[in-house]
Amino acid sequence: MANVTITQLPTAGTLAGTESVPIVQNGVTVQTTTGAIAGTAVQNQTFITVNQEVSLPNSRALAQGNGIQVTAGAPQGNITVALANSFAVSGSITASNIDGIIGATTPAAGSFTNITGSANAVIEVTDNTNAALRITQLGTGNALLVEDSANPDSSPFVIDTNGRVVIGNTTVTTVAGIATPVLQMQGLTVGRASISAMKFGNDVDQPYYIFTKSRSATTGTFGTIVQSGDGLGLILFTGDDGSTPITAARIEAIVDGTPGTNSMPGRLVFSTTASGASTSTERMRIANSGEIGIGSANVAGQSIRLAKTMTGSINSYGIFNVSAVQSDVTSNAFYFRTNVSTAASAFTLTAISHYSTLQSTIGAGSTVTNQYGFFADASLTGATNNFGFFSNIAAGTAQYNFYAQGTADNYFAGKVGIGTPPQSTESLRVSPTASAVAATYGIRELTIIDQATTTTAGGILSQTNILSPAAVTTLYRFYALQNTFTGTVTTQYGFVADSNLTGATNNYGFVSNIPAAANRYNIYSSGTADNYFAGSIGVGNAPSANVIVDVTKAQTGATSGFTFNARMNPAADVTNLSYGYITFAINGVGTSTTTFIHYTANQGTFSGTAPTNQYGFNATSGLTGATNNYGFYSAIAAGTNRFNFYATGTATNYFAGSVGVGTTAPDASALLDVQSTTKGVRMPNMTTTQKNAIASPAAGLMVFDTTLAKLCVYTGAAWQTITSV
DSSP states (O other): OOOOOOOOOOOOSSOOTTOOEEEEETTEEEEEOOGGGSSSOOOSOOOSOOTTOOSOOSOSSOOSSSOOOOOTTOOTTOOOOOOSSOEEESSOEEOOSOOOOSSOSSSOOOOOOOEEESSOOOEEOOOSSSOSOOOOOOSSSOSEEEOOSSSSOSSOEEEOTTSOEEESSSSOOOOTTOOOOSEEEOOSSTGGGOOOOOOOSSSSOOOOOOOOOOOOSSTTOOOSOOOTTOEEEEEEEEEEOSSSEEEEEEEEEEEOSOOBTTBOOEEEEEEEOOTTOSSOEEEEEEOTTSOEEESOSOOTTOSEEEOOOOOSSSSOOSOOOOOOOOTTOOSOOOSSOOOOOOOSSSOOOOOOOSSOOOOOOOOTTOOOSOOOSSOOOTTOOOSSSOOSSOOOOOOOTTOOSSOOOSOSOOOOSSOEEESSOOOTTOSEEEOOOOOSOSOOOSSOOOOOOOTTOOSOOOSSOOOOOOOTTOOOSOOOSSOOOOOOOSSOOSOOOSSOOOTTOOOSSSOOSSOOOOOOOTTOOSSOOOSOSOOOOSSOEEESSOOOTTOSEEEOOOOOSSSSOOSSOOOOOOOTTOOSOOOSSOOOOOOOTTOOOSOOOSSOOOOOOOOSSOOSOOOSSOOOTTOOOSSSOOSSOOOOOOOTTOOSSOOOOOSOOOOSSOEEESOSSOOTTOSEEEOOSSOOOOOOEEOHHHHHTSSSOOTTOEEEETTTTEEEEEOSSSEEEEOOO
């Protein structure tokens, strides 16, 4: 069938048999005047001509059925078409300049049952103002239903009487208490319930899915600004709980701040519904500045805030990264990394913490056994080198690889190496490389003691436990060894107490408090090098101010005690003299010392039983092993006020052996052997009165009587003079 153009339907009343309906087709006006058209159905009548036919042959345009009925009294241009069966079109129909209603209540006669076509049905309208197709549903049914050959179709396309569109069903369903949507898809398969937006073209543009909110009261009109907190869009995920759909999750866009011209701050809120609940709870949000909050809405000043309740398992994790490193990663794999920079502007930042841990409130009744600021698990052993903590900051002022400012103790169960890994036999190994500084230290201890410490504070404390069945030959608490010197070292100290160690009431460069017992020594120097003490030495007590070596130690531990015991053991190179005790007196310039005493013996207080014997000096009977043995030896040359032996005390002097004066070999028969070729023996000189005044003179007592000028001997009964024969 060729295109038919209906250009005008005139205003008319009820058609009489003599009236005609003009129909223009391709510029040629044709008409029908048959009386059968008036008020009755037209059956098998030809009243529309095609191909510019001016005659009215048998019908080819409308075949059979109830035909077309034009009802009188209808508004101008209205046509009601009533078809009992079907209306078949094999081609296209072009209509222009028709402003009418199909299926209007006036006229009320007729309705479409089916419209079928064996080719594409095309409705073409050329109108720059009005709609191409207008469907008005004045009843309660749907305005439009599109379906396939199945009737009824299980997945139709429907526009209901309220203008709502539903695909896959004939009615729109209200979900989760939200207002009934204007567009809805329902289906039994994924394809029937899916939406796809595809953009094609050689450009960078993409498909859009746009949500827009305005506070304007007029649809399609903008100009009324939204406010902070207004929702801008919501994606809702619901599921059937057995009776009705309820919300499982939602994604919502909200105005996040005060909007303005070209300014629309927004946030995204992600919510899920917990097990056993029927309403969703916010789980994560992205604020207008990009801050992310998980379990918390308070994200100000925080790029990511994680505040989710930890539950659901005996072990719970805030963040658990179990990513598997793939084979193309051959250099470094970082599971957590920060890379901090600051803005190029003048400001001062007090601190940057790349990783920080804080403790919040531990609830009443709950107990936390162990709390770790950083934890490296025992399983961290699979690499060639495994480091629980690794820092690679180069040395420099105020640069630290590890800095612990807290005053809590630090604990290392394993060995510690500083500057080098520790050896298997070492708990602590310090081997740093000294940088370009004048003074460097392997270990430097700077202890700060606060007011809570009132008894003892130790800079370094060594406390070793030996577990059974260990058998340790030698245990060193402090051990100094020399390694290779390739440079020059002027002075080397095994231990140094600096001269500024003077701030306490009592200051000790070295303290040892080992109680006396066999094989116990407070100071033990097995080295044969000299020992040097610039200050005074006190043994048993602090030395007096005027004493260089002050020994006041209590003697205990044996029946014989020695305050000073020199065991001389000269080596083979000592071929001349070996001294057990030697002193050198030096009278410096400007000194005025009255007396030098190289050895003195004093008696303190005897509070116990008085000793039987007390010796100021004692040479034991064992002193006999040399060629010449001297209990006391003095080699002072004769001179005024020079004495090899000088005893100012008036106590008796006792010599058990013979005494030789002027001879080293007194005669065996002589108790006193005086030998001289220039001197004699002078007896005590006294007057006769003084002689007679001697109380109880012993027999054989000799004096020289200066009154008589004679040598006198007491016989036991009287004094007798010795006269020459």
